Amino acid sequence: MAKILITEDEDSLRSFVARALRLDGHETDEAADGAEGLEKLKDGVYDLLLSDIRMPVMDGIELAHQAKSAFPTLKILLMTGYAEQRERADDLAEKIVDVVSKPFALPDIRKAVARALAA
Numbered sequence: 694m695a696k697i698l699i700t701e702d703e704d705s706l707r708s709f710v711a712r713a714l715r716l717d718g719h720e721t722d723e724a725a726d727g728a729e730g731l732e733k734l735k736d737g738v739y740d741l742l743l744s745d746i747r748m749p750v751m752d753g754i755e756l757a758h759q760a761k762s763a764f765p766t767l768k769i770l771l772m773t774g775y776a777e778q779r780e781r782a783d784d785l786a787e788k789i790v791d792v793v794s795k796p797f798a799l800p801d802i803r804k805a806v807a808r809a810l811a812a
Contacts (some may be wrong), residue, residue, distance in 0.1 A: 694718035695740035695810050697713040700730035701758060701772070702748040706795075710743065710812075713799050714806060727751025734760055739767060741809055748793075754785065761788040770809040 697719050698761070701707035711721040722737065724730035728750040734742065742760055746753035757769050769788060774795035788811040793802060 694720065695730060696720045696722070696738065697732055697741045697743055697806070698722045698724060698730060698737075698739045700724040700727060700742065700744040700748070700753065702726055702745060709799075710802055713803055717756050717803055717806075718804075727753060727756035730756055731759055734767070739764075741806065742767055742769045742786075743806065743809075744769070744771055746771050757785050757788055761785075768812060770805060772802075 699707055699711050707723050714721050724733050726748045743754040743785045753771050768790055770790050771792045790812045
């Protein structure tokens with residue numbers, strides 16, 4: 694299974710997603726913002742970055758740019774609850790696999806992660 698870094702500033706959502714992905718057999722790490730996520734990426738080897746777009750310190754767009762620059766083979770899946778944030782991710786089309794809209798049901802995020810890992 695995959696090693697996944699979940700970067701999300703909302704604690705309850707981050708732990709909810711992490712638990713769901715662990716049930717699918719994945720290993721997960723968590724970060725509360727983009728800067729912490731970038732540090733964790735530098736310290737480990739990940740198959741997928743699953744990140745919220747709107748976060749304090751460093752948002753998911755900037756994190757995606759820096760992560761893809763440093764780790765070109767890393768797969769990136771973004772999440773957002775804001776339509777305008779989804780549009781901001783359009784310039785990342787070659788760098789990310791997809792953007793998942795929040796709120797989402799557990800089966801939705803599990804399917805999105807499976808698709809991202811298979812891409």
